[in-house]
Amino acid sequence: MTRYILAIDQGTTSSRAILFDADLRVAAQAQEEFPQHFPQSGWVEHEAADLWSSTAGTCRAALEKAGAGPEDVVAIGITNQRETTVVWDRKTGQPIHRAIVWQDRRTADLCRRLRDEGQEARVTEITGLLLDPYFSGTKLAWILDHVEGARERARRGELAFGTVDSWLIWKLTGGARHVTDATNAARTMLYDISRNAWSPEMCDMLDIPKEMLPEVLDCGAEFGTTRPDLFGRPLPILGVAGDQQAATLGQACFAPGMLKSTYGTGCFALLNTGTERVTSQHRLLSTIAYRLDGQTTYALEGSIFIAGAVVQWLRDGLGLIRQASDTQGLAERADDGQQVILVPAFTGLGAPYWNAECRGAVYGLTRNSGPAEFARAALESVGYQTRDLVEAMRADWAGIDSSVATLRVDGGMSASEWAMQFLSDILGAPVDRPQVLETTAMGAAWLAGQRAELYPGPEEFAKGWALDRQFTPAMDSATREARYAAWQRAVQATMTV
Numbered sequence: 001m002t003r004y005i006l007a008i009d010q011g012t013t014s015s016r017a018i019l020f021d022a023d024l025r026v027a028a029q030a031q032e033e034f035p036q037h038f039p040q041s042g043w044v045e046h047e048a049a050d051l052w053s054s055t056a057g058t059c060r061a062a063l064e065k066a067g068a069g070p071e072d073v074v075a076i077g078i079t080n081q082r083e084t085t086v087v088w089d090r091k092t093g094q095p096i097h098r099a100i101v102w103q104d105r106r107t108a109d110l111c112r113r114l115r116d117e118g119q120e121a122r123v124t125e126i127t128g129l130l131l132d133p134y135f136s137g138t139k140l141a142w143i144l145d146h147v148e149g150a151r152e153r154a155r156r157g158e159l160a161f162g163t164v165d166s167w168l169i170w171k172l173t174g175g176a177r178h179v180t181d182a183t184n185a186a187r188t189m190l191y192d193i194s195r196n197a198w199s200p201e202m203c204d205m206l207d208i209p210k211e212m213l214p215e216v217l218d219c220g221a222e223f224g225t226t227r228p229d230l231f232g233r234p235l236p237i238l239g240v241a242g243d244q245q246a247a248t249l250g251q252a253c254f255a256p257g258m259l260k261s262t263y264g265t266g267c268f269a270l271l272n273t274g275t276e277r278v279t280s281q282h283r284l285l286s287t288i289a290y291r292l293d294g295q296t297t298y299a300l301e302g303s304i305f306i307a308g309a310v311v312q313w314l315r316d317g318l319g320l321i322r323q324a325s326d327t328q329g330l331a332e333r334a335d336d337g338q339q340v341i342l343v344p345a346f347t348g349l350g351a352p353y354w355n356a357e358c359r360g361a362v363y364g365l366t367r368n369s370g371p372a373e374f375a376r377a378a379l380e381s382v383g384y385q386t387r388d389l390v391e392a393m394r395a396d397w398a399g400i401d402s403s404v405a406t407l408r409v410d411g412g413m414s415a416s417e418w419a420m421q422f423l424s425d426i427l428g429a430p431v432d433r434p435q436v437l438e439t440t441a442m443g444a445a446w447l448a449g450q451r452a453e454l455y456p457g458p459e460e461f462a463k464g465w466a467l468d469r470q471f472t473p474a475m476d477s478a479t480r481e482a483r484y485a486a487w488q489r490a491v492q493a494t495m496t497v
C-alpha cells in the first residue's frame, strides 16, 4: 500500500489537487479552471458551488491518475485563495450570495469612510491589516447589507461565514464542521492576531454577528473527516493554511529573517519575524505566518496585485505575445538605450502604497519603443515592486540582518531566468529558486503529513529544501540605484496624475 497526502490548492482561477507520496514527491495532480464573474467594474465573484465541485472533481481525478484508492490516503491538507468571502445557510448548505473575491474593490467607499472616521490605526492594532477592500471584513458587511434579512438571520445563528477553506471543510465534512485556521482568520479583518481570537470590537465596527464566525484552529489540527460517500471512506483533514502562508512553509521559511516571494497573478512576499509581532511603519501587513502547537509565528507581508497578470496583459490586452514564455525572448531583444517604465497599477497599487484609485502608466516612450521594450518593462515592473516591499521590510525590521537577505522565489514567473536575474540585480541580493516549485501545495501537504506522522518536523523538512538555481546581482550599484530612483519617480507621478 502506498501512503499519500492529498493536498487541495483552491486558487483564484483554478482548483488543484496534488497527491504527495511518503517522500513528499508529487505522485499525481489534477487541475480545473472555473468561471470568473465580473458583474461591475472592479467587482470579482465566484460561485461557491464551482469552488466546491472543481475541488471535489480534481481530488477524484488525482486519485484516479495515481491509481490510488481511499485506503492509500493518510490525510488531506488544504490551502486556498485567501480573503475571498462566502456566506451560506447552515440548514440547506446553500450560499446566500456569490463568493466575493479578494480582488473585488466594491467596498472602497466603506473603507474610505472608516478611514475618514479615524479608525485605521485601531484596525491595524487589532488585526495587523489596513483599511482596504482586499480583506474579508468589509466584503462580509456588504453581503449582510445587500441580501435581504441576512443580518437578522446571521444573528439568529442561521448563517455561516467562511473563507474558502472553511467553505470546503463544511462541504467535505457534510456540514459537520464550521472551522478555519489561524492564517485564514488573520485575513478577515475580524481577528485579533495578538490575542488569537475573534475581535468583538472589529465585529461591532463592521456590524458582523459573531454567531456566524467559524472556530479557529492551529494550522495542523483535526479539521474533521470527509463524508464517507465522497471518497469511499472518511479521510481526516489535518492541515490548513492560506496559500501564501502555505508557500512560506513549503519554502521552509521557519527561521526569523527568512523571506519568500510567490509570483502568481499577484506577488506576495512574506518575511518570517518569529514569535514577535512586528508593526510596520511602512504600510506592510502584520500577519500570522503559521500557528503550530498553539505557538504563533508572525510575518510581515507585502502584497502586490499585478505580477504575472502583467504578462497576461501583454498577451490578451496588447496581443504582443502568444504565450507567457515569449516574454523573456522579447525582453532580451529590448534596446538598452531606452528606459521604458511601466507602472502596472491596473487595479490601483497594493503595498506599500495602498492607492486604490490610481491606474497604470507608461513612461519614457520613444519612436523606437516597441513590443520588446514593453516586454522588458513588464518584467522589470515585477522586480521594482518586489524591491519596494523588501525596502519596506528592511526599514521595518532590524532582524533582517545587514542590507542583504536572500529571497526564495516560487510561482509561475519564477521560471523566467531573465525576470529572476533582474530581480536579483535590482534587489542587490541573492534570489534562490528551489527545485520543487509546488511550494504552496507542498506546505499544505506537509502540515497534514507531519500531523499524521508521515512527514518529519520543521527541522528535518527544512533540510530537504533543495536549490535549483541561485541568481546573484550582476548590475553595478550606481546603475541599480539610478534605475530604482527612476521607478520611484514614475510611481509618484502615477499616483498624482
Ligand code: G3P
Pocket (backbone or CB within 6 Å): 010, 011, 012, 013, 080, 081, 082, 083, 102, 242, 243, 244, 264, 265, 266
Ligand atoms: O491574498 C490573495 C491570495 O491568497 C491569492 O492567491 O494564488 O490564488 O492568486 P492566488
